[in-house]
Amino acid sequence: MTRSHTPWFLLIVALALAAVYLFPLYWMYVTSLKTGSEMFANPPTFWPRDPNPGIFAEVWGRRTMPTFLTNSVLIAGGVTAITVILGTGCAYVLARYRNVWIDIGLFCVLMLQVLPASVMVTPLFVGFNQVGMLNYPRTAVVLAAAAKAMPFFVVLVRATFMSVPRELEEAALVDGNSRIGAFFSIVLPLARNGILVCAILTFMTAFGEYIYSKSIIQSPSLQPASVGLSGFLGPNSTDWSSIMAYSAIYVTPILLAFVILQRRIVSGLTSGALK
């Protein structure tokens, strides 16, 4: 194989890998089009015998999808805002020094992420009830989910700050900038890409937040789309085609945004701060 062919060969391999990896996504779309019992047919059908595209409109109409999706966006937006505002500064300081206090700080941040959300939700519910936060359920979910997202964000953004050369900040300080000035005018702009990408990842994770929302938010008009999904599970029945159609409606827009924006997202993360 000549050298000039290698890139195209790699492209084919990459496409094959992506096809294998994305198979579950394909299966989600195909299953949404199948009838209730065809999905249990043996051997499995790779394309529905009698596709039913009307299911998407039906599910959209049966559930208040616009309300659910708006709530998901609001919650994910709130979580991202709090995480970025509090997490960025924390990550910056944890990257700036190298001593035992920093070790302790990092350690605390990680340890506070240990318990699964399902275990945290009861104490949080009790606590929110004590301070009256249950009357503002969406805000309560935003706070709880931000605490869950923060350690992840801090660890990742800290790595970004590590790649900002210390000398640039010191030069700015020598030039008469205050710490706060150097932080905002030199360090932040240099780490912007990494922060942005981590913020997007945080947003995407928070978009699917489920465990806190389902317990804390009682009114259906305030619930996010992830909670709406569980309504298809009955005591003895599960409406699989609707579940798949619902999640297709919910995943596809994010997927499209992703394909359109991905060049910026992935290259923002991988190009490093200074390239």
Place this chain on the structure above:
Amino acid sequence: MSRISNWLRDGVGFDILLVGAALLFLVALAGAPLVYNVLMSFQQVDMFTLGSLIRPFVGFDNYIAVVRQPEFWLVTRNTLVFVFGSMTGQFVLGFALALFFAQNFPGASTIRGLFLVSWVMPGLVVGAIWSWILAGDFGVLNVILKSLGIIQSNIFWKSDPNFSIWAVIIANIWLGLAFNMLLLSVGLAAIPRDLYEAAELDGANAFQRFWTITLPMMRSTIGAVLSLGLIGTLQQFDLFPALTEGGPANTSNVAGFWSWQLSFQLYDFAKGATVSVMMFLLVLFASVIYVRSTRHEVRG
């Protein structure tokens, strides 16, 4: 007054303010629930006292009771297999993919972007899809393996005690792969190109370059990936109810699911909390490793 504001703007106060705000927030919303759980593991809990902190203390009774459960050692073993299997798979495959996509070819970053799909799919859906893929009779995986001639008869991934934990591991590797690949890609991209060029001039082959440059330079990234991966793996929940519910006969039950099952299915809150505290000790261990790995970081 201005001294304080100066200290905040220009001194250590600035650092303390930044870290303090985040830590305070975390202590209130993640630390307090942690304390509640640790406390609960030493108490007798029922539905009437779920909302208060003052409950009868029982010492280590809950711990003793948990260890005496017939499934305790099986669950411990499964947890270790699950964590080790998932993390190895995610990390090795993720690293391989990251190296692959670091090559220069058309569409590399676009296709890499597609891998992040597993981040946005709802857990319930991921579980359900894998449940079909892994089904013994109508599962796609068996159809593919059979047509490739790898297996002769169907493997009942979810129902055979020898495979059930691996069924969950396979699905979990799929879920965590994107995360591993992305972080490792970031780490790879941060390694200066000229190091490789110099090594190539010195006659180092690809394997030597990987061993002497890539791995050491990525130490802190690997530390972050592994410790976050461990936490993520221990917290993995969605796949269990969808695939096996820990069965058959607990052969795929792990600490995280067991803790949930005890608390929210059997309503034995104290034992559930006890198992979660035991898990906490495991993560404590992992965090120490992570923090130590940051010791050797090089700053760009």
Place this chain on the structure above:
Amino acid sequence: MQFTKHGLLAGLAFGALMAASPAYAQVTLKVWSIDGVDRPGIADTFSKEFDDANDDIVVEYRAIPFDEIVNETLRAFATGNAPDIVSFDNPDFALFSSRGAMLDITDRVANSEIIGKADYFEGPLNSVTWDGKLFGLPKYTDTIGIFYNKDMFEAAGLTEPPTTWDQVAEYAEKLTDPANNVYGVTFSARAGEEGTFQFLPIIQMSGGNADKVNTEGAARVLDIWKSLIDNGYASRDVLSLGQWDSTGVFNSGNAAMAISGPWEIDRMVEDAQFDWGVALLPTIEEGGERSSALGGFNWGIMANTQHPDEAFRLLEFFVDQEDRIFPEFGNLPARGDIELPITGEAKKDDALKVFQEMLQYAQPRGPHPEWQRISKAIYDAEQQALTGQMPAMDALNQAQATIDTIFNQ
């Protein structure tokens, strides 16, 4: 001056009273159930109707997913946010009634002109009774039987559905057709409540119950089931399939018999491209003791309600509407005095007759406050036996040891 001041005050007080009175007289009742998340159900429809019909009572309805309702209620109860009326799956009811979390309505029911305790089937009524007192009312009920594919039976030269488990095994062998991916029988032995739901009736047929699970008969049927799996007459995946998915295999023509309940009928009418029927759940011996699973939900008023009288009025309204729950929502009333209307769909009407008969034999799970722990011991034992990790009797003995500690606490 003095006079006007008094007059003013009186006027103010009167005005305040006037303004306050509608709000004062209005009582708010919170109702929680799993209905109405996806399609209209019993609780949401009737709550709304009652709310519209009564100006003095406001009903706030909240739908909660099936998996969550017990945990949500426990959490709410502990923090003082509990609803007035709640609806639980029947085995979960004793968790609340045994601890005094539900209101004792024995006397209210006895004095009610709308509710007749004698109308209810015995099984459902047992599940809302604790210590001889009535803490709730059955909402609707369910049970299981055996569905069979008549076309496949005919092709195999069989005319009647099986009546004993030995016959199930014998027929399954004849009906299995690996070339066409057809299993003889399918059921659910999943690691969860569904596994217990289908296996407990076997224990009950053999003379046991939740407190006595290690019976000879139960071990024998487990051995039959294990041989079905080992011989390939039933899929090994019965250990991980839920009932809905397991019956999906039957509907797609990949299994000739299926253990399941009346909730399957509508989907089967639509999806199954063959002739099918239902029979009573097989017994251990010919003409032996019958039993079947008891499904369905219960209503209860929570003990901490501020408005027990209004809540009971709402409960009476729910009961009064019970002749509508089958035609409108497809749920079976837990009462013998309500005739099911003919739907005109022959297979459906026949199946419903069988399930109506089966209901007389349906026995509750428990009632016991620690039901879920008992249930886990039972389905764990079932799975240990079916996977061959333990001989059936040893597995049942181990479950019995766990269950003894629960009962002797």
